[in-house]
Amino acid sequence: MSKQVLGVLCSGRGTDLQSIIDAIGRGEVDATIAVVLTDKPDAYALTRAEKAGIKAVCIDRKQFDGRQPFEEALIAALDEAGVTLVVLAGFMRILTPYFVRHYAGRIMNIHPALLPSFPGAHAHRDVLAYGVKVSGCTVHFVDEGTDSGPIILQAAVPVLDDDTEETLGARVLEQEHIIYPKAIQLYCEGRLKVEGRHVRILSAKQ
Numbered sequence: 131m132s133k134q135v136l137g138v139l140c141s142g143r144g145t146d147l148q149s150i151i152d153a154i155g156r157g158e159v160d161a162t163i164a165v166v167l168t169d170k171p172d173a174y175a176l177t178r179a180e181k182a183g184i185k186a187v188c189i190d191r192k193q194f195d196g197r198q199p200f201e202e203a204l205i206a207a208l209d210e211a212g213v214t215l216v217v218l219a220g221f222m223r224i225l226t227p228y229f230v231r232h233y234a235g236r237i238m239n240i241h242p243a244l245l246p247s248f249p250g251a252h253a254h255r256d257v258l259a260y261g262v263k264v265s266g267c268t269v270h271f272v273d274e275g276t277d278s279g280p281i282i283l284q285a286a287v288p289v290l291d292d293d294t295e296e297t298l299g300a301r302v303l304e305q306e307h308i309i310y311p312k313a314i315q316l317y318c319e320g321r322l323k324v325e326g327r328h329v330r331i332l333s334a335k336q
Protein backbone atom coordinates (compact mmCIF):
# COMPACT_ATOMS: atom_id res chain seq x y z
CA MET A 131 0.00 0.00 0.00
CA SER A 132 1.48 3.36 -0.93
CA LYS A 133 1.88 5.99 1.75
CA GLN A 134 -1.32 7.82 2.63
CA VAL A 135 -1.49 11.55 2.01
CA LEU A 136 -3.52 13.34 4.65
CA GLY A 137 -5.51 16.54 4.35
CA VAL A 138 -6.46 17.80 7.81
CA LEU A 139 -9.43 20.11 8.29
CA CYS A 140 -9.62 22.24 11.45
CA SER A 141 -11.59 25.16 12.83
CA GLY A 142 -9.72 26.10 15.98
CA ARG A 143 -6.70 25.58 18.19
CA GLY A 144 -5.62 22.36 16.50
CA THR A 145 -4.39 20.15 19.34
CA ASP A 146 -5.71 17.06 17.55
CA LEU A 147 -3.78 18.17 14.45
CA GLN A 148 -0.69 18.59 16.66
CA SER A 149 -1.05 15.04 17.99
CA ILE A 150 -1.02 13.73 14.41
CA ILE A 151 1.97 15.89 13.44
CA ASP A 152 3.84 14.65 16.53
CA ALA A 153 2.94 11.00 15.91
CA ILE A 154 4.21 11.27 12.32
CA GLY A 155 7.40 12.87 13.72
CA ARG A 156 7.89 9.93 16.11
CA GLY A 157 7.39 7.45 13.28
CA GLU A 158 4.12 6.15 14.78
CA VAL A 159 2.00 7.20 11.81
CA ASP A 160 3.33 6.33 8.40
CA ALA A 161 1.71 9.13 6.38
CA THR A 162 2.39 12.65 5.23
CA ILE A 163 0.20 15.69 5.78
CA ALA A 164 -0.01 17.47 2.43
CA VAL A 165 -2.25 20.31 3.52
CA VAL A 166 -4.09 21.75 6.52
CA LEU A 167 -7.29 23.62 5.72
CA THR A 168 -9.30 25.82 8.05
CA ASP A 169 -12.64 27.52 7.58
CA LYS A 170 -11.61 30.42 9.81
CA PRO A 171 -8.70 32.82 9.29
CA ASP A 172 -7.83 33.01 13.03
CA ALA A 173 -7.63 29.24 13.62
CA TYR A 174 -4.42 28.51 15.54
CA ALA A 175 -4.19 25.25 13.60
CA LEU A 176 -2.80 27.36 10.71
CA THR A 177 0.14 28.43 12.87
CA ARG A 178 0.76 24.88 14.07
CA ALA A 179 0.87 23.66 10.46
CA GLU A 180 3.21 26.44 9.37
CA LYS A 181 5.53 25.72 12.33
CA ALA A 182 5.70 22.11 11.17
CA GLY A 183 6.44 23.17 7.58
CA ILE A 184 3.05 22.00 6.30
CA LYS A 185 1.08 23.93 3.70
CA ALA A 186 -1.73 25.75 5.51
CA VAL A 187 -4.64 27.41 3.77
CA CYS A 188 -7.71 29.19 5.11
CA ILE A 189 -10.80 28.67 3.00
CA ASP A 190 -12.93 31.22 4.77
CA ARG A 191 -16.53 30.03 4.88
CA LYS A 192 -17.70 33.65 5.10
CA GLN A 193 -16.32 34.38 1.64
CA PHE A 194 -18.62 31.82 0.01
CA ASP A 195 -22.23 32.19 -0.97
CA GLY A 196 -23.56 28.82 0.14
CA ARG A 197 -22.26 25.43 1.20
CA GLN A 198 -21.65 23.93 -2.23
CA PRO A 199 -19.19 26.60 -3.48
CA PHE A 200 -17.38 26.36 -0.12
CA GLU A 201 -17.12 22.59 -0.40
CA GLU A 202 -16.01 22.86 -4.04
CA ALA A 203 -13.12 25.02 -2.83
CA LEU A 204 -12.23 22.48 -0.11
CA ILE A 205 -12.31 19.64 -2.64
CA ALA A 206 -10.18 21.58 -5.12
CA ALA A 207 -7.52 22.26 -2.46
CA LEU A 208 -7.52 18.66 -1.20
CA ASP A 209 -7.40 17.14 -4.68
CA GLU A 210 -4.67 19.53 -5.80
CA ALA A 211 -2.60 18.39 -2.81
CA GLY A 212 -3.15 14.72 -3.76
CA VAL A 213 -4.96 13.90 -0.53
CA THR A 214 -5.99 10.27 -0.08
CA LEU A 215 -7.49 10.51 3.45
CA VAL A 216 -9.42 13.49 4.77
CA VAL A 217 -8.99 13.93 8.53
CA LEU A 218 -11.47 16.13 10.38
CA ALA A 219 -9.74 17.45 13.49
CA GLY A 220 -12.04 19.85 15.29
CA PHE A 221 -13.67 20.93 12.03
CA MET A 222 -16.92 22.47 13.21
CA ARG A 223 -18.91 22.38 9.98
CA ILE A 224 -21.28 19.73 8.76
CA LEU A 225 -20.15 18.42 5.40
CA THR A 226 -22.90 17.76 2.88
CA PRO A 227 -23.35 14.54 0.87
CA TYR A 228 -21.70 16.38 -2.05
CA PHE A 229 -18.38 16.44 -0.16
CA VAL A 230 -18.83 13.08 1.55
CA ARG A 231 -19.51 11.25 -1.74
CA HIS A 232 -16.39 12.72 -3.30
CA TYR A 233 -14.25 11.03 -0.62
CA ALA A 234 -16.53 8.10 0.18
CA GLY A 235 -14.94 5.88 2.83
CA ARG A 236 -11.92 8.17 3.00
CA ILE A 237 -12.99 10.70 5.65
CA MET A 238 -12.36 10.28 9.38
CA ASN A 239 -13.67 12.39 12.24
CA ILE A 240 -13.05 12.55 15.96
CA HIS A 241 -15.96 13.38 18.23
CA PRO A 242 -15.54 14.26 21.93
CA ALA A 243 -18.13 11.82 23.32
CA LEU A 244 -18.98 8.14 23.17
CA LEU A 245 -21.15 7.99 20.05
CA PRO A 246 -23.96 7.35 19.39
CA SER A 247 -24.54 9.30 22.62
CA PHE A 248 -24.14 13.05 22.51
CA PRO A 249 -23.55 13.86 18.84
CA GLY A 250 -23.42 17.48 17.71
CA ALA A 251 -21.41 20.56 18.49
CA HIS A 252 -21.80 20.73 22.32
CA ALA A 253 -20.91 17.24 23.48
CA HIS A 254 -19.36 18.14 26.85
CA ARG A 255 -22.22 20.48 27.76
CA ASP A 256 -24.74 17.79 26.84
CA VAL A 257 -22.84 15.09 28.78
CA LEU A 258 -22.76 17.23 31.93
CA ALA A 259 -26.41 18.22 31.60
CA TYR A 260 -27.50 14.59 31.24
CA GLY A 261 -25.54 13.34 34.25
CA VAL A 262 -23.78 10.34 32.72
CA LYS A 263 -20.81 8.97 34.69
CA VAL A 264 -18.62 8.02 31.74
CA SER A 265 -17.75 9.94 28.59
CA GLY A 266 -14.91 9.75 26.12
CA CYS A 267 -14.14 10.14 22.44
CA THR A 268 -14.89 8.35 19.20
CA VAL A 269 -13.00 8.12 15.91
CA HIS A 270 -15.32 7.16 13.07
CA PHE A 271 -15.61 7.15 9.33
CA VAL A 272 -17.81 9.95 8.06
CA ASP A 273 -21.03 9.05 6.30
CA GLU A 274 -23.80 11.31 5.08
CA GLY A 275 -25.32 11.75 8.55
CA THR A 276 -24.03 13.76 11.52
CA ASP A 277 -21.57 11.84 13.73
CA SER A 278 -23.22 8.63 12.53
CA GLY A 279 -20.57 6.75 10.54
CA PRO A 280 -18.97 3.39 11.43
CA ILE A 281 -16.92 3.55 14.64
CA ILE A 282 -13.19 2.81 14.44
CA LEU A 283 -11.90 3.41 17.99
CA GLN A 284 -13.26 4.76 21.26
CA ALA A 285 -11.75 5.64 24.62
CA ALA A 286 -13.62 6.27 27.86
CA VAL A 287 -12.96 8.66 30.74
CA PRO A 288 -14.84 9.21 34.02
CA VAL A 289 -17.13 12.19 34.42
CA LEU A 290 -16.51 13.70 37.87
CA ASP A 291 -19.07 15.45 40.06
CA ASP A 292 -17.27 18.78 39.93
CA ASP A 293 -16.43 18.68 36.23
CA THR A 294 -16.87 21.72 34.03
CA GLU A 295 -16.88 21.63 30.23
CA GLU A 296 -13.21 22.64 30.45
CA THR A 297 -12.04 19.97 32.90
CA LEU A 298 -14.01 17.21 31.17
CA GLY A 299 -12.86 18.49 27.77
CA ALA A 300 -9.21 18.37 28.85
CA ARG A 301 -9.57 14.78 30.15
CA VAL A 302 -11.22 13.68 26.91
CA LEU A 303 -8.66 15.52 24.78
CA GLU A 304 -5.80 13.51 26.34
CA GLN A 305 -7.48 10.38 24.99
CA GLU A 306 -8.21 11.99 21.61
CA HIS A 307 -4.49 12.61 21.18
CA ILE A 308 -3.84 8.89 21.71
CA ILE A 309 -6.61 7.29 19.66
CA TYR A 310 -6.70 9.58 16.61
CA PRO A 311 -3.11 8.87 15.51
CA LYS A 312 -3.72 5.16 16.26
CA ALA A 313 -6.83 5.04 14.06
CA ILE A 314 -5.02 6.82 11.23
CA GLN A 315 -2.13 4.39 11.45
CA LEU A 316 -4.53 1.42 11.31
CA TYR A 317 -5.97 2.93 8.13
CA CYS A 318 -2.47 3.46 6.74
CA GLU A 319 -1.68 -0.21 7.39
CA GLY A 320 -4.85 -1.25 5.53
CA ARG A 321 -6.19 -2.85 8.71
CA LEU A 322 -9.67 -1.30 8.83
CA LYS A 323 -12.34 -3.41 7.19
CA VAL A 324 -15.76 -1.80 7.04
CA GLU A 325 -18.70 -4.19 7.05
CA GLY A 326 -21.90 -2.18 7.24
CA ARG A 327 -21.86 -0.38 10.60
CA HIS A 328 -18.94 -2.45 11.84
CA VAL A 329 -15.26 -1.68 11.45
CA ARG A 330 -13.16 -4.80 11.91
CA ILE A 331 -9.55 -4.26 12.91
CA LEU A 332 -7.45 -6.81 11.10
CA SER A 333 -4.38 -8.20 12.80
CA ALA A 334 -1.01 -6.77 11.77
CA LYS A 335 0.57 -8.37 8.73
CA GLN A 336 3.71 -10.24 9.69
Ligand code: GAR
Nearest residue numbers: 142143144145146147220240241242
Ligand atom coordinates in the same frame (compact mmCIF):
# COMPACT_ATOMS: atom_id res chain seq x y z
C1 GAR B 1 -11.84 18.22 19.90
O1 GAR B 1 -12.29 17.94 21.20
C2 GAR B 1 -12.67 17.44 18.88
O2 GAR B 1 -13.07 16.18 19.33
C3 GAR B 1 -13.85 18.37 18.73
O3 GAR B 1 -13.30 19.65 18.71
C4 GAR B 1 -12.13 19.66 19.51
C5 GAR B 1 -11.01 20.25 18.69
O4 GAR B 1 -9.91 20.52 19.49
N1 GAR B 1 -14.58 18.08 17.53
C6 GAR B 1 -15.89 18.23 17.45
O5 GAR B 1 -16.58 18.62 18.36
C7 GAR B 1 -16.47 17.88 16.09
N2 GAR B 1 -17.89 17.88 16.15
P1 GAR B 1 -8.55 21.01 18.81
O6 GAR B 1 -8.89 22.21 17.93
O7 GAR B 1 -7.68 21.38 19.97
O8 GAR B 1 -8.00 19.87 18.02
